[in-house]
Amino acid sequence: MKTIVCNSPNQLLVTERKRPAVKEGEALVKIHRIGVCGTDIHAYHGRQPFFSYPRVLGHELSGEIAELNEENQDLSLGDKVAIIPYLECGECIACRKGKPNCCQNIQVLGVHTDGGMQEYISVPTSHLIKINQLSYDQAAIVECLSIGAHAVRRANIQRDEYVLVIGAGPIGLGIMQYAKLAGAKVIVMDMSMERLKFCQKWASPDYTVNAKENPEYDIAEITNGDYPTAVFDATGNINSMNNAYKYAAHGGSIIYVGLVQAELQFSDQEFHKRELTIYASRNATKEDFETVINSLEEGKIDIQPFITCNVSLESLPERFEELTAPETGNIKIMIELP
Known part of the structure; x- marks a missing residue:
């Protein structure tokens, strides 16, 4: 599968990787949309805290379930999903107090561990939210808006x-x-x-x-x-x-x-x-994701003007600096996969 790796500051490479294995309790998600975030831009330029190279960027993600490695009453093959990219330990004091967004051992997709700038990613089913009523564009914006909702x-x-x-x-x-x-x-x-x-x-x-x-x-x-x-x-x-x-x-x-x-x-x-x-205010919780999804479902927020640029996964490395330059005026760059 095609994967974009930030090999070092100011270097994105298109590589081929094997499709990830799906462990128990996980789902394989075929990625359809990836929003480019300020985190990705800072990481590309070597200015992102909590970061190491090489890294697959991308945490504003939507896709469809391609494989399930558990019986799950809430999810089915082919479901559209938004991904909560903050993988918490479930055991530290923050997690015990219901604040997994600031877990002591947090692993954020695209920051501490490889993210979604690839054709497939395996994710715990607990971090997937079914959004069959939304578009892939809307679902990929949920994480970004959830940061604001949480704050x-x-x-x-x-x-x-x-x-x-x-x-x-x-x-x-x-x-x-x-x-x-x-x-x-x-x-x-x-x-x-x-x-x-x-x-x-x-x-x-x-x-x-x-x-x-x-x-x-x-x-x-x-x-x-x-x-x-x-x-x-x-x-x-x-x-x-x-x-x-x-x-x-x-x-x-x-x-x-x-x-x-x-x-x-x-x-x-x-x-x-x-x-x-x-x-x-750090990251967001599932509650914030649900708040945003509800507001999108109810038509309270129109995300189409928010997405000011679309680009394919393959062409992103050669266009990244051009598209993310401040003078472009881009608000949200959306990477599209079929």
């Missing part, structure tokens, strides 16, 4: 609460959608006017702020001087993350969704003065 759930957003989302990339867009569905008044801030325009059309935030101008003043004006009670940083940019506290209301929260290879530093005086709460 919003972590923050316990309330109706009419002012929320700031810093970073209008795919993860930020998901946060906006689920903050809006929670009833929040959403402000989005980014340095790219093109991204802000896309946000206005796709996520319908209540306000947009240009980070290159005078964002503190603009956000104070919008909130009548109160500032947002929840600030989500989805940039993965250390400068942005270090300064996110400046936009938070007294008694508010900062939710770091982006990940960066650096140390966070900010003024303790300002942090204490505001009595801020800081949350890390």
